[in-house]
Amino acid sequence: MTSTTEQSQRGGINVARLLMSFGPLMFLALLIVVFTVLKPSFIDPINIFNIMRQISITGLIALGMTFVILTAGIDLSVGSLLAFCGMVAAVVAKGGTANTLSLATSGTQGYGWFAALLAAVVVGALAGGVQGFAITRLKVPPFVVTLGGLTVFRGLTLTISNGGPISGFDASMRWFGTGLIGPVPVPAIIFAIAAILCHIVLRYTRYGRAVYAVGGNAEAARLSGLRVDRILISVYVIVGFFAGLAAFVLSARLNSSEAVAGIGYELTVISAVVIGGTSLFGGIGSVGGTVVGAALIGVLQNGLQFNNVSSYTQSIVIGLILILAVAFDRWLKSRVRR
């Protein structure tokens, strides 16, 4: 008796799923076509690689944010955490807080790029862990904990750096931000590898299943034997790790760690994840979607700049397109469901 309704639902859901995963992608393709028509040089490899470099920083954090949002959580602290980790990396790289253009003139002995990278990701992961602990054990909602984190990490950053930047790293560290492998920028390669790893983890591992389950229904997950608190803490560790990694790459690219780095990044990052189709209520979403979401924002920013749209107007357009992209996605889904 139910087989007929189930079959109709199956048909509906398959089409819906197709559109769900391709909706943002179609939007991205459309944007690329429009910008190319407006200015054919938009599609030049140089510009495309430029876009890839631009999106890699927020893209990396968005990968981590995908884990968090899949559990129905949120992390507002990532922009500040990025600045904090960047400052930690700089201190380690330079062996001090001197703000000089090159390591040679700083008068201190740095510990090298690897130590700097390690410091950034470890501090990021620890900071995420502390926030995760507050969320699960002290039962403070993620929004509140990470809103607190947002100001705490910014304050810590300013304290370390005394408000100014720490600049001047050696060439081996700068390579991670400005280097090329063939024609491809190193940050883009880092982002691509990280995205593939995250995709594999979420799609093919036990842990990935658990993340979706906790986000889909935390109580059912607990009653199915999952250690929900540990999984929740782990996703904040992951987003913290990626904030640290992004911080390292950003510092390497700018040859400087800025105390004001990453302001507002949390919004770009969350936008990328949400545009990519990950539900803020948890349980639904994918890394592929997030990559498309990050690319969409990157293409939009770059394309507008390319056409000499002022940065004031840019932010208006980007905001509106964000809303449109999600509305378009919803509209597609509702049409298919009917």
Place this chain on the structure above:
Amino acid sequence: MSPAEAAAPSLSPALLAVEGVTKRFAGVTALSDVSPEVRPGEILGLLGENGAGKSTLLKILSGVMPPTSGRIVFDGVEFAPHNPQDAKRLGIVTIYQELSLIPTLTVAENIFIGRAPLGPLGLVSWRKMEEASRGIIARVGLDLDPATPVSALSVAEQQLVEIARALSLKSRLIIMDEPTSALTETEVQKLMSIMGRLRKDGVAIMFVTHRLEEASAICDRMTVLRDGRLAGHLDREGGPIKLPKIIEKMVGRAASELYARPTLRDVAGDVRLSVRGLRTVRDPQAPHAIVLEGVDLDLKAGEILGVAGLVGSGRTELARAIFGADRIAAGTITLDGKPIAPETPADAIALGIGLVPEDRKHQAIFAALGILTNFSIAALGRYSNAAGFMTERREREALASYRKTLSIRMASPEQPIEGLSGGNQQKVILARWLARDPKVLIVDEPTRGVDVGAKAEVHQILVQLAARGIAIMMISSELPEVLAVSDRIVTMRRGRITGEMPGIEATEEKLMELMALDQKQEATQ
């Protein structure tokens, strides 16, 4: 069957007459040529299994969606609502299972939402609103302060507030969708008496329910749907409409096949699970929750132990305590002779205990996730390798085999589980635990929200599992179900075990008697 289908003597013209309504979705006919009628001062039962077309009909009547063909006549005038407001304006109010009250607002605010009485300055007159509310809620037998926030009310009280609101809208037809599913026995009684009073006032009621006993007790007439078609009309002829008659119409075969008693099985297994003096703590967050007051229980391998008791008797709390989901204050639990103290469900599961919770939607399924994920979530370790990668082929094979043995009707492993019927969802949850090969399986209300036909299948599965040596504890508030599958039955009340008897000797009357006791009486044999 023929007398029931004959037109009832028309005492008064129908208030609502549905004439040959059909609804098709993308080639699928959800409702085909259905024509129920409701007269003023009458309670019409609308019955049918899940998927029979009840909710489609309700949605059409309440203006949520239009029919594909056919017409509706309300009070002699053709009625084609475009939205729920149209229906409301005419006096048709639908009360859904999921209550639509706003929990943070008061009872009075909820009743007068969107039409608050105004004072001289055009501002809301709280005094008028509370006075009017007091009268309205008295009509449904509620005795509470209209300034109470709705979140402080029990589910039953909230339901009555919804009815009160419907009355204040001058409703002439109230459609109730499964109003009793979350109520305790006494609350159901109260609701029924209020329905009776409304009937006397000339209100027409359409009562949609799964609970056949209640439908039989109160309905004047019934319309039974099956597979989107009219399966028949039943009429109260002097006495209440008999259950077997209803079931026959609903499933299209005789009722005796459904609640067939299993043959007496020889349960000679050892004691698997033993509970002594189990007590739980009162949670300050939930002061009205039931606490266990010292429960003793033995569960043998291969046995189905039925736990009968009303809502609030402590049955679910017992299950949760054993499963490590709630904190234990005192008492011991032994599994195969070894004392265990599970502090979390994960601990209990690792020891070989499984729980199919009572509230499937909130506690068991991951609605938006695929069937495969729903199936394997408690056995991720079994379907993954040492590196933590899922071994998806084995996982799919396992699901395919359970799909066959439990006859789970589904489209694909990727299909979101919310698209399945209640019975098929429950089978997936059972498969979830079977994948772990548990020693003890606790099932809480295993057939709640499950079609009559699929209920028998679930019962069959439980019996087969017991035959494989699994110790099964089955909690249920449906006595026919307890009687149908249990080898042994215990009754509970107020956090205590009040009686015990072999399944073969038990009858509904005997169990009800035990369920009403305060203490266990040794003289029950």
